[in-house]
Amino acid sequence: MTQPATTSPGRTRPPGRAVGIPPQTESRRRRARTSGPSAVRRTEADAERWADVARPPSAGAVRTAIARHLVGRALDRLGLTTPSGAGAGPLLTLHDPDALHRRIGRDGLIGFGESYMAGEWDSDDLAGVLTVLAEHVDELVPAPLRRLRGLWVSRRPAADRNTRAGARENIQRHYDLSNDLFSAFLDPTLSYSSALFTAFPARFAALPEAQHRKIDRLLDLARVGEGTRLLEIGTGWGELALRAATRGAHVTTLTLSAEQADLARARVSAAGLSDRVDVQLRDYRDAEGRHDAVISVEMIEAVGAEYWPSYFTALRRALAPGGRIALQSITMGHEQMLHTAATHTFISKYVFPGGLIPSREAIAQHSEAAGLRTVADDGYGAHYAETLRLWRQRFAAHRPAVTALGFDTVFQRMWEFYLAYSEAGFRSGYLDVRQLLLTEGTRP
Known part of the structure; x- marks a missing residue:
């Protein structure tokens, strides 16, 4: 192919x-x-x-x-x-x-x-x-x-495994397509994960506020405030790091996407927060230091089941005594996950090579094995369906701009199908999105 x-x-x-x-x-x-x-x-x-x-x-x-x-x-x-x-x-x-x-x-x-x-x-x-x-x-x-x-x-192709080299290539194949492509359908916060709304249906103008509501809830879960040493695994385009820094936190944020890293650094510099945010082009397995809080938003889906033990071990290793981990993860039913794990799907072929959406059971199993326990676990899948609807609506409205970027009609139909396919997963209840709080220690 x-x-x-x-x-x-x-x-x-x-x-x-x-x-x-989505x-x-x-x-x-x-x-x-x-x-x-x-x-x-x-x-x-x-x-x-x-x-x-x-x-x-x-x-x-x-x-x-x-x-x-x-x-x-x-x-x-x-x-x-x-x-x-x-x-x-x-x-x-x-x-x-x-x-x-x-x-x-x-x-x-x-x-x-x-x-x-x-x-x-x-x-x-x-x-x-x-x-x-x-x-x-x-x-x-x-x-x-x-x-x-x-x-x-x-x-699934063996070449899609998320070894250190494979993970870098898999991330680049999606997130390094073009920052301008993502800008064409995301809101000004450039948040590429589920928002948290107060009312349905939502208008696109409400999306930045809903994304900040989601981010603030994660920051609150992790108790991020003045002087907090925060590690973010999965930078995106930097909005969470920026918001944490305005609370007075010192943020180290990791990404494997060169395009994301460049734009995130530019946004941090423009906000005058370069002394509080360090954007690193680094694999999560190579994270350094201990931190009061760790946050990872919709990153586990890109890790791949084979490497979930490494992911949760990295989270645990990065946590200072008494620290807190806030995760946001898409989830699916456990049986569906087991079937999907070995199957080459439309999403793994065209969208997220090497990725797999975990089940709640898989998250619990691997986090407990790493010495972590789940303190809070809240789902809000309907909000992701709404987020995806707004992205898809905006993508359709900006097709001339997408064409001008060099993305042909086949790509555009593929992207439209991906967003609608993801939206359908959440509307049907086949998929969910959850925010979890993890701390040291296993369940009694």
Whole structure:
């Protein structure tokens, strides 16, 4: 698979591995439709940069037939398509059903996403369609076929492992795409994690305040104030570090993204806080010193299950006696996590190579093994769905700017699918986001 993205305006990555990858209204209850072959509207895809999107794969007659049956059965049962016109779901239009079936027959849900990237299907409510599918994900494949899952799905590439070198490459493949790309859909705080709202639905103008509410809650959990020695694992673009420094904390913040580090340092300098914030291009495993507080926001998802013991050991090692650790993490059910861990997914292929969303059980297991105990654990998944809705709405509004940065239509459809796919996960309850407080010691 080739590298499908431009890293900065006017500069295209050479061929490599794939990279990619979180206004929703009341779903319109309309019949989905299938257009005939003459209505096929394929997206022009550069065959070198998008080898798996540019043309449908050859899946074999049996796999294609099974996929055709499963797709038709799912769309009919869920009300996403009904020949009678009585469908109760959001509108889904199939421009090239044969290509969709071949892709799903070959690559399952990865093929479903690639079919959207190729323009072979559309929806008037993409997040609505994906939410319906997520709500019924366990019903889409009959039980006998589920037992053959190992024969159907691809395993994660060994090259995506988060060794020190691999982690640096995986982080760069997402976060170093372009600071301007992220600015095109994030709010002015450049916070790339769930906000915390006071009312729904929210307007984009309310997002900075909601992001500060989230950050302040984490800082309060960790008791960050005047003189606190704070370690942040996962800098983002520096908003939490800036906010902690204005409280009087001395912040060391770590990232593997050169693009993030450069912009975070510039923001810190512009705020006159360079004496209080040290932005380091450093792996979390190489963190130095002891700190009164450690905060890590949606970083564990990028670590990979193989390295969760190292992550929690690093957290524990960095903590001074009596210190507190505040985490924000996306979570999924434990059984779903175990299935996903060995599976190459759309997200791992195009968005976050090497990453895995943990379960609450996995967090508890690995944190306790490192000598930590959970003192507080609060979830607010609906807030992430709202955050993603606002990001997706803004991304759509700024598509001309994204195009000007050098990101083609296939990339834009991939990013739109990623944001809608993530939103659907939270709206359906398949995913959650939680803030946790950890301290020294295991549970009694």
